[in-house]
Each structure stands twice: as C-alpha cells, then as structure tokens.
Amino acid sequence: xxxxxxxxxxxxxxxxxxxxxxxxxxxxxxxxxxxxxxxxxxxxxxxxxxxxxxxxxxxxxxxxxxxxxxxxxxxxxxxxxxxxxxxxxxxxxxxxxxxxxxxxxxxxxxxxxxxxxxxxxxxxxxxxxxxxxxxxxxxxxxxxxxxxxxxxxxxxxxxxxxxxxxxxxxxxxxxxxxxxxxxxxxxxxxxxxxxxxxxxxxxxxxxxxxxxxxxxxxxxxxxxxxxxxxxxxxxxxxxxxxxxxxxxxxxxx
Amino acid sequence: xxxxxxxxxxxxxxxxxxxxxxxxxxxxxxxxxxxxxxxxxxxxxxxxxxxxxxxxxxxxxxxxxxxxxxxxxxxxxxxxxxxxxxxxxxxxxxxxxxxxxxxxxxxxxxxxxxxxxxxxxxxxxxxxxxxxxxxxxxxxxxxxxxxxxxxxxxxxxxxxxxxxxxxxxxxxxxxxxxxxxxxxxxxxxxxxxxxxxxxxxxxxxxxxxxxxxxxxxxxxxxxxxxxxxxxxxxxxxxxxxxxxxxxxxxxxxxxxxxxxxxxxxxxxxxxxxxxxxxxxxxxxxxxxxxxxxxxxxxxxxxxxxxxx
Numbered sequence: 001x002x003x004x005x006x007x008x009x010x011x012x013x014x015x016x017x018x019x020x021x022x023x024x025x026x027x028x029x030x031x032x033x034x035x036x037x038x039x040x041x042x043x044x045x046x047x048x049x050x051x052x053x054x055x056x057x058x059x060x061x062x063x064x065x066x067x068x069x070x071x072x073x074x075x076x077x078x079x080x081x082x083x084x085x086x087x088x089x090x091x092x093x094x095x096x097x098x099x100x101x102x103x104x105x106x107x108x109x110x111x112x113x114x115x116x117x118x119x120x121x122x123x124x125x126x127x128x129x130x131x132x133x134x135x136x137x138x139x140x141x142x143x144x145x146x147x148x149x150x151x152x153x154x155x156x157x158x159x160x161x162x163x164x165x166x167x168x169x170x171x172x173x174x175x176x177x178x179x180x181x182x183x184x185x186x187x188x189x190x191x192x193x194x195x196x197x198x199x200x201x202x203x204x205x206x207x208x209x210x211x212x213x214x215x216x217x218x219x220x221x222x223x224x225x226x227x228x229x230x231x232x233x234x235x236x237x238x239x240x241x242x243x244x245x246x247x248x249x250x251x252x253x
Numbered sequence: 254x255x256x257x258x259x260x261x262x263x264x265x266x267x268x269x270x271x272x273x274x275x276x277x278x279x280x281x282x283x284x285x286x287x288x289x290x291x292x293x294x295x296x297x298x299x300x301x302x303x304x305x306x307x308x309x310x311x312x313x314x315x316x317x318x319x320x321x322x323x324x325x326x327x328x329x330x331x332x333x334x335x336x337x338x339x340x341x342x343x344x345x346x347x348x349x350x351x352x353x354x355x356x357x358x359x360x361x362x363x364x365x366x367x368x369x370x371x372x373x374x375x376x377x378x379x380x381x382x383x384x385x386x387x388x389x390x391x392x393x394x395x396x397x398x399x400x401x402x403x404x405x406x407x408x409x410x411x412x413x414x415x416x417x418x419x420x421x422x423x424x425x426x427x428x429x430x431x432x433x434x435x436x437x438x439x440x441x442x443x444x445x446x447x448x449x450x451x452x453x454x455x456x457x458x459x460x461x462x463x464x465x466x467x468x469x470x471x472x473x474x475x476x477x478x479x480x481x482x483x484x485x486x487x488x489x490x491x492x493x494x495x496x497x498x499x500x501x502x503x504x505x506x507x508x509x510x511x512x513x514x515x516x517x518x519x520x521x522x523x524x525x526x527x528x529x530x531x532x533x534x535x536x537x538x539x540x541x542x543x544x545x546x547x548x549x550x551x552x553x554x555x556x557x558x559x560x561x
Contacts, residue, residue: 004359004360004363005357005358005359008354008357008358011354016345019345086342087339087341090307090341091400092358093306093307094333094335095360096328096330096359096360098327248309252307252308253308253309
C-alpha cells in the first residue's frame with residue numbers, strides 16, 4: 001500500500017478546496033438559507049406538519065441530501081477531470097500507485113469535503129429551525145455512506161467526461177431532477193398513488209427517506225431498505241470503478 | 254554493460270488499428286545518456302509511455318531495473334522519473350507544493366530538505382512560492398523536471414526536453430543533464446534537435462515507423478556513417494575532370510569552379526596530400542580549400558530516408 005501517495009492525493013485535493021474555501025462554504029450556506037426563507041418561513045408557515053414534524057424541520061434532511069449529492073458529484077468529477085483536462089494525469093498514471101489508492105485519494109477527499117459541507121448545512125439550518133436528531137450515529141452513517149457513494153459516482157462521471165458539457169450534464173439532467181422528485185420537500189405519501197409507485201424507482205427517494213428517519217424516526221420507507229439501497233448503489237459504483245481501471249477506460253490506450 | 258532497461262518484442266497497436274511499435278528490442282545501459290531519435294510519429298513517445306506505464310503494450314515485455322513494468326509496476330515505476338513532452342502543470346499550484354506532491358505520489362515520505370535540493374538544482378528555489386501559471390515556459394519545463402526528480406529516480410525519461418526552449422536555457426539544461434548522469438542517473442531523451450543528441454548522448458537509437466533501425470555508440474556511428482568532404486575552389490573552371498585524376502572520387506560542382514572530394518573517415522589516410530600533388534602536376538590552381546565532416550543530422554536524414 002502506497003500510503004504516501006494516498007496522502008499526497010488526498011492532501012492535494014483538500015488544499016485545492018481550501019484555496020477556494022470562501023466560495024466552497026459561502027455558496028451552499030447562502031443557498032440553504034434561501035431555501036429556509038422561502039420554503040421554511042414563507043411557504044412552511046402555511047403548511048401543516050408532516051408526520052408530526054413541522055415543515056421547516058421536515059425539509060432539513062432533504063436539503064442536506066440535495067447539497068450532499070451535488071457537492072459529492074461535482075467535487076469528485078472535477079477532481080479527476082481537471083488532471084485529465086490539463087494533462088497532469090500522466091503523473092498519476094506513471095506513479096507506483098494502484099487503482100484502489102488513486103480512488104481512496106480522490107474519492108476520499110471529495111467525500112470528506114461533502115461530509116464537512118453537510119454538517120455545515122445542518123449547523124446553518126439550526127439558525128432557522130429548531131430540530132433534533134433521533135439517531136445521530138445512524139444520521140452520520142447515512143451522511144458518510146451517501147458522500148462516499150456519490151463521490152464515487154462523480155469520479156466515474158469525471159473519467160467518462162471528455163468535455164466540460166459532459167461534466168455538467170449528468171448532475172444537471174439526472175441528479176437534480178431526481179433529488180427534487182425524491183421527496184426533499186415533501187413526503188412521498190403526499191403524491192397520487194401512481195406517482196408513489198413511480199417514485200419507488202427513484203434511488204434518491206431511499207437516500208432521503210433513510211436520512212429523514214435518522215432525524216425524526218419516521219419515514220416513507222423503512223430505514224433498513226434505505227440502507228440496502230445505498231449499499232447496492234455503492235457496490236454498483238465500485239464495480240464500475242474497478243472496470244474502469246481494469247480496462248483503462250478513458251485513462252490508458 | 255549492465256542494462257537498466259530491457260525491452261523485448263514490444264509491440265503496440267492502438268484501438269484505431271495504427272501500429273505504433275513493431276517488435277522492438279532495446280537495451281539501455283546503466284548510467285548512460287541514450288538519445289532516441291526519430292521523425293514525428295515514429296513511436297518515440299509511445300515507447301516511453303509504455304515503459305512508464307501510461308500506455309499498455311499489445312505484446313512484449315519491459316524490465317526496468319529487473320522489474321517487469323506491468324506485473325511488478327510498483328517497483329519498476331518507483332525507479333523511473335518522466336518529463337513528458339507537453340507542458341502539463343497544475344496552473345494554480347505553487348512550485349514547492351507540486352514538487353512535494355510528486356514525491357509523495359511516488360511513495361516517498363516528505364523530505365523538505367530534498368525538495369529544496371531539487372529546486373535549487375533546477376534554479377527554481379527563488380520561485381518556490383510562485384504559482385505555476387505565473388512562470389515562463391522554460392521555468393515550467395524545469396518545474397516538470399523537478400517533479401520527475403523529486404522521488405530520486407534511477408532512470409529519467411526526457412521527452413523532447415528542450416522543445417521550445419531558447420539556446421541559453423538549452424545549454425543550462427544540458428549541463429543539468431550531465432550533472433545528473435554524473436550522479437548515476439540513467440537518462441533517456443528523445444529529441445528533434447540532432448545537435449542535442451550529438452552534444453549529449455553516449456549512444457543513439459534511431460526509430461522510424463515503429464521500428465528501431467539502429468542503435469550505436471554515438472562515436473562509432475559518426476565514424477561508421479560519417480563522411481568527410483573536401484571542397485576545392487578552383488581559379489579557372491573545368492569542363493570535365495582531368496583524366497589524370499580519374500582514380501579519385503571527384504565531382505564537379507559550382508559550374509566547374511569547385512571540385513568535391515568525398516572520402517571515408519575510416520580509410521587509412523585521407524589521400525588529400527596525394528590529390529593535391531596530382532592537382533599541382535595537372536596544372537590546376539585553386540584558391541581555397543574547405544573540409545567538412547557530416548553531422549549526426551546528415552546521418553539521421555540519410556538513414557530515415559533510406560527506409561522510407
């Protein structure tokens with residue numbers, strides 16, 4: 001195990017983040033605050049509570065997940081796309097590092113950033129809405145697992161992308177709609193029956209539902225099912241990454 | 254001579270069907286400077302990239318210091334440093350940070366003192382805190398060399414190290430490369446500037462259309478394929494070569510104003526003295542003599558065009 005290499009990549013990626021710390025932190029904090037002003041205060045005051053949870057508190061887990069998914073994907077995809085774009089990837093490819101070490105470095109750094117960001121959003125939310133976390137350890141577990149899974153997914157996108165448009169298109173066309181339709185701002189049970197069934201095909205529903213359960217102990221879908229779904233997606237991503245390095249897809253000719 | 258890199262039967266066919274390398278065998282000796290010459294698209298960079306692990310070989314093996322570069326890639330790659338042709342740098346990073354990153358990536362523990370040495374060696378210590386994007390092209394090239402040296406490799410690949418570098422800087426770089434060789438590093442460089450190979454290399458390999466067509470000690474090569482010419486500028490033009498001189502390989506040039514005598518550098522005695530006596534006896538006066546030796550460039554051009 002080339003621990004020095006993992007540390008080098010991990011440190012390098014985090015330092016890239018710290019260099020732009022201002023925008024990395026301020027923009028999600030501002031956008032979260034806006035959500036709370038609009039959905040929590042303006043609209044939420046006219047909404048009844050859902051499953052015994054006030055609307056402002058109800059949307060917190062969904063908002064955290066929304067940011068977590070976006071940040072994980074954009075951090076990880078950008079992290080591996082940039083060296084490909086600038087050509088500096090030659091160094092990683094010619095270094096005595098295994099695929100696992102490269103992934104640990106890049107994905108580990110991206111996941112670290114998004115977990116920190118998720119926690120930051122939770123703190124920000126506390127300024128607007130009082131809430132409690134029923135299962136803090138499970139909450140943290142969901143947070144970390146989701147961050148890792150979607151950082152892996154972002155890593156895959158970053159390798160697949162051969163232009164800046166492709167880097168944006170999956171988050172924009174797939175992830176954002178899935179998160180909005182995934183029950184960030186409402187309970188699945190509020191949908192008409194047909195849409196409830198359709199929603200069950202949306203993987204993000206499981207992420208948000210499980211995460212919300214860790215806060216309030218109530219959820220559309222059982223926490224166990226949610227956990228299984230996250231793990232399943234994690235395994236799919238790991239398999240894809242394994243295949244990428246085995247075949248050298250878009251990395252080596 | 255002990256070989257530090259052993260290439261056997263190396264073949265690379267790209268997915269497009271283009272065959273970049275055809276059954277290459279090549280041995281690089283420990284401690285030498287080896288220059289790989291070849292026209293654009295000959296396969297120089299493909300060969301280097303396979304040895305360094307960036308491109309996968311279709312067939313054949315490469316041993317670096319006894320380690321197979323595919324099966325035993327960790328041990329092999331840890332010994333190799335690569336300076337690629339393209340100036341690829343992390344624009345926003347600082348010089349010292351990016352060189353330290355390279356050291357870690359290649360599995361060495363952090364060592365600020367060693368990084369300082371490397372940066373001083375490439376005259377970048379003053380620029381250690383500068384962002385790479387603010388550096389000139391020549392400095393960026395040196396950053397890349399520093400990155401390649403950060404993990405103390407035994408083998409250094411320089412792919413077109415002086416492309417687009419001004420004359421003075423090129424001389425500096427040559428001095429640096431010689432210094433590295435003196436410290437025991439084996440250096441393989443590809444170049445377009447034949448002058449560079451002529452100046453630097455212990456041995457020269459010529460690659461053309463994916464095949465190594467020649468590997469030779471530079472001095473031997475120059476001796477074997479090098480030609481000397483004596484150009485004799487005549488006072489009065491000749492219409493034909495006089496019969497008395499028919500035994501000499503002479504040619505008329507410049508509207509009969511110039512006699513060109515080509516002789517082999519390997520032959521015993523150049524025959525110049527005899528030729529000049531004969532000219533005197535034949536009553537041919539001349540006003541100037543000019544002798545020249547073919548450069549590696551001439552040799553290279555004739556080798557590659559002979560193959561084309």
